[in-house]
Amino acid sequence: MSDAPPPNAQLNDNAHTSSAANTPFGASGGASPLGRRLPRTFYQRSPRRVARELLGMALLRRDCDGVWCGGWIVETEAYLARGDAASHSAIGPTARNASMFAQPGTLYVYSIHAKYCLNAVTQQSGTGSAVLIRALQPVWGLDRMQQRRGLNTVDRRLTSGPARTCQALDVTKKNDGLDLVEDANFAIVRPRLPFSFKIITGSRIGISSAVDQRLRFFIDGNLFVSGRRREHSKPAVDRLPCAEPPVQSRISIDSTTPSD
Secondary structure (H helix, E strand, C coil), X not given: CCCCCCCCCCCCCCEEECCCCCCCCCCCCXXXXXXXXXXXXXXXXXXXXXXXXXXXXXXXXXXXCCCEEEEEEEEEEEECCCCCCCCHHHHCCCCCCHHHHCCCCEEEEEEECCEEEEEEEEXXXXXXXXXXXXXXXXXXXXXXXXXXXXXXCCCCCCCECHHHHHHHHCCCHHHCCCECCCCCCEEEEEECCCCEEEEEEECCCCCCCCCCXXXXXXXXXXXXXXXXXXXXXXXXXXXXXXXXXXXXXXXXXXXXXXXX
């Protein structure tokens, strides 16, 4: 896959339309709002490009009880293999960051302050770049996610920020190294119908190095984006539309890897 944006896509503070899927991910006949799982080639590009294009995709995880939880990705950060002192790969491969150097599409989970953050590995094996999933707009498995977070409402506290997202999805270090392209219980999936939204680019959050690099990307005006509200160009009260109510029985992951 080329590193160029999809046709008609306008990135960085312009309207962005995600690619529509041709094959349903869930039930056949267009019954699901989900399209196809992202293929390996999606992740084989620069983390900057992947971070932008992950916005509006669905992150899904099936727990040990068979319940699907997840939502639309609304905020990401890119971490580069070179020239990025904030990246875990800047010190080279270690036991802690080994998954960051694995094949593209690998899930890299690390712990910080007894909490967890999840990333999608990008480029080629041995490179050491990834995209942090900072926030989701929760859609599937809401009751289960609220229970894990100790909340009784679906507001931005549920999945706004990487640690909250991991807690809501019950993601821990045990999930480190999973394959987002092949795993039966963890995937990132295209929407069946494209979203249109404006992308804002800004500085990454919670780092002390490379703070001048504008490698954070988020959907303008979305309620679930973390960080300061004034970074948006409009009130942050919006949600990405979901044409149909999310139904657990309509979510399934094929064991075969889709072509791009």
